[in-house]
Amino acid sequence: MSANNKHLRNPLKTARGLGSAKDGTHHFVVQRVTAVALIVLTLYVLGLIVSWIGGDYASVRASVAHPCNAVLLSAFVVAMFWHAKLGLQVVIEDYVHTPGLAIASQLAVVFVCVLAALASVLAIIRIALGA
Secondary structure, three states, X not given: OHHHHHHXXXXXXXXXXXXXXXXXXXXXXXXXXXXXXXXXXXXXXXXXXXXXXXXXXXXXXXXXXXXXXXXXXXXXXXXXXXXXHHHHHHHHHHXXXXXXXXXXXXXXHHHHHHHHHHHXXXXXHHHHHOO
């Protein structure tokens, strides 16, 4: 049976010794890691938001300005947009079949996610530094 399997392989693949693109596993693992990070960070952020209930603007701003809170909020924002980018990439790869539209969609997703993450982190930094 193994002799028949060799004949079913693409000759170019056999010549080059290539297998898969080796990118799918990395994408899968990163998506799962960001999901686990988001579980922990979401619980932290929800707890932080609940602690703000009844607080005034100055106390909320002081809470965000605390270094630990600022770092964890920034980590939450980065993980959230990275996870969203990975998820939308898979959706586009699976459901958009027009090559030009797929490329444009992928570029738009990357651009929007990076821009939103940078804007969010910048806002957190500005609050943390008191600007």
